[in-house]
Amino acid sequence: MAAQERPAASEDKDHVSVWERLEQPTPAPRTTLTPLRIAKVAVGVADAEGLDAVTMRRLATELGVAPMAAYRYVTGKDELLELMVDFVYAELELPDGKEGWRATMRSVALRIREVLLRHSWVTRATWCAPTPNQLAVPEAVLAALDGLGLDADTAMAVYSTLTAYVHGAVDTEVGLTQMLRVRGWSTREEARAGLASQMAWLMSTGRFPMYARYISEARRKDDQQWQFEAGLDSVLDGIAARLSI
Amino acid sequence: MAAQERPAASEDKDHVSVWERLEQPTPAPRTTLTPLRIAKVAVGVADAEGLDAVTMRRLATELGVAPMAAYRYVTGKDELLELMVDFVYAELELPDGKEGWRATMRSVALRIREVLLRHSWVTRATWCAPTPNQLAVPEAVLAALDGLGLDADTAMAVYSTLTAYVHGAVDTEVGLTQMLRVRGWSTREEARAGLASQMAWLMSTGRFPMYARYISEARRKDDQQWQFEAGLDSVLDGIAARLSI
DNA sequence: CTCGGCTGTGTACGTTGTACGAGAACGATA
DNA sequence: TATCGTTCTCGTACAACGTACACAGCCGAG
Structure with a gap:
């Protein structure tokens, strides 16, 4: 039994997260590169061509820089993904929670959905490392729930x-x-046809x-927004x- | 690149001579491979060492077969993953729905959770192609809801x-x-320490x-089962x- | 006994993540 | 100004990946 194989790199107690490193304000005067710029470009590529298109090499070309350059700011591809996810969550605008817990939670949910749909690769990139901007979500929700007497x-x-x-x-x-998209059905008609035949x-x-039976009778099958809100409510x-409450 | 000359037979390490090989004609019985066996072995590897360990080459070694052999049964790695997911869902036992919609749905949820936790790579392998055994889930749920007058x-x-x-x-x-696991924290204590420091x-x-505040006050933070059931209810x-209803 | 068609093999190509060491630009010091 | 140490960047290189393609052995049908 080859039981305990460690795939990942060597990191021990002296592991500092990207975020911690981000705080030290760029010890470099010369930097054409910065974590933020890297993340921004990577997110651009992912948005346009999918997560698979985000390659360290592709990223380098996009940044106008040598393949290995980004490794000065990021320990590996995993950390790049963390940065990307955080960058996306930064554009999430959270309500101030003055409208009651339910309205707040509802609007948080709707806005998260919008952001995630705008960057559809994020759901597959998240393996649940809490990034700072992601933490803003529970913060907002808990704030909205505060004072309701919940433990x-x-x-x-x-x-x-x-x-x-x-x-x-x-x-x-x-x-x-x-x-x-993978199947190559772009129009709604094509999609319906292809899916139907399958x-x-x-x-x-x-x-x-x-x-x-339910599939053939359902009428709002394609109304994702309705389905989402129905479930949410x-x-x-x-x-x-x-x-x- | 010149000189790609084949070296003499005696140069190859542990090289068996042509003649020797000619002598044992059949190391291979017929149809050693089947999609099911492929899926089963792949799932085994994924369970033991994670999805990243599932490689076409690794799979081949595990099956005692050449790297390309599996491609006779699977058009590519994506299809392999579909097979794997379906194989896992096959072990899901669904209730017969005679206990009312709520009990049925509750037990379906709990059983899906069990299966997914047993094969924790599945949640990341699913990109939503409906495999036959996955379809059994909506079938069971819809059956439980049937007759309640829902459209x-x-x-x-x-x-x-x-x-x-x-x-x-x-x-x-x-x-x-x-x-x-990625961070290398295996014991619960290590995990708590590592996570806490981060x-x-x-x-x-x-x-x-x-x-x-909530994190420091929460007591059932580690009771995943409780959290799941609370949300489910x-x-x-x-x-x-x-x-x- | 031959032969067409499956099933498995061998080799090869292009791409990926990233280790490693050489080189270049800077601030501080002399 | 010349030198040094530090810090950032580059170029090269490698192992591993998915898979295309041509081939070889075995089967049952003729």
Whole structure:
């Protein structure tokens, strides 16, 4: 048994995060490169051509710099991704929480969805390292819940429930459009046709009668916004009901 | 690059002569490979060493076969992943739905969580192509909802809400343990220490007072099962409330 | 016994992340 | 101004990856 194989690099207790390093204000006067510029360019590439297009080499070309240059600011590709995710979350505008917990949470959810859809690669890049700008989300949510008399565990659970729903929903939403793109179906018509033909075989097995019926009867199948909000309101209802607030 | 001359046979290390090889004609029985066997082995590797360890070459070695052999059964790595995901979902046991919609949905959610935690790479491998065994989930859920008088769109929305929550929740749960493993913190103590030191810096910025307070007060922070079920019950409450069922 | 078609092999190419050491630009010192 | 140490950047190089392509051995049908 080859039990304990360590794939990752060597990092020990003296591991300083990117964020910590970011704080020391660029010890370099000469820097054509900065973590922020790197992140910005990388996000641009990812937005335009997908996460797979983000290559250390591609990044270097885009920055007008040698392939290895970025490694001065980033210990590896993983850290680059962290930077990218944080950069994206920076554009999230959070409500000030003066409108009550429910309105606040609702609007947080909707805005996160917008941002994640705008940068659809983010859901696949997040492996749950909390970046500073990501932490602003729980901060805002918890602030909105503060003063309602919830104990810490319950408040955190509420927050977790909300983000679990939002991430899950956006993830499948993104996954779906991603799949269409991978399959090469660009127009809605093409997509419907292609998907239908693929589904046809599955349905013809007779294993999924319910699914077949509901799919054929559903009318708002393509209205992602409606689906998202319907689920969101359910979740919020549930939270309200359970906490009687 | 000139001189790409084949060296004499005796030059190759542990080289068996042509004649010797001619002597043992059949090291290979027929059809050693099947999609199912491929998937099973790949899942084994992924479970043991993570998704990154699943390489076409690694898979080949594991199967006792040449690197390209699997391509007879799979058009590329993407298809391999589909196979793997489907293989995992095959072990999901779904309730028969005779216990009412709520109990059914609850148990579906819990079982999906179990399976996904058992194969923690699946959440990152899914880019939303519906495999047959995955389709069994909506089938079961819709069957449980049937006869409640919901229209197709609402029923689908209920299903989507549930899976969004489940996937989102398990995803962050998996992401967290993944992060611990990547950072090299194996024991719970190490993890707490490492995470704490990393958090300490973020908290010291003063940007996240609420978060800091709630984190320090929370007691069930590590009870993932409780958190999952708390959220799940919220979601189910919400669905019940909204549909008055 | 031959032969076409599967199934597995071998080799090769282009791309990736990144280790490593040489080189170039700077501030401080002499 | 000349020199030095430090800091940033580059060029090269390597192992590992996914997979294209042509081939070889075995099977059952004729």
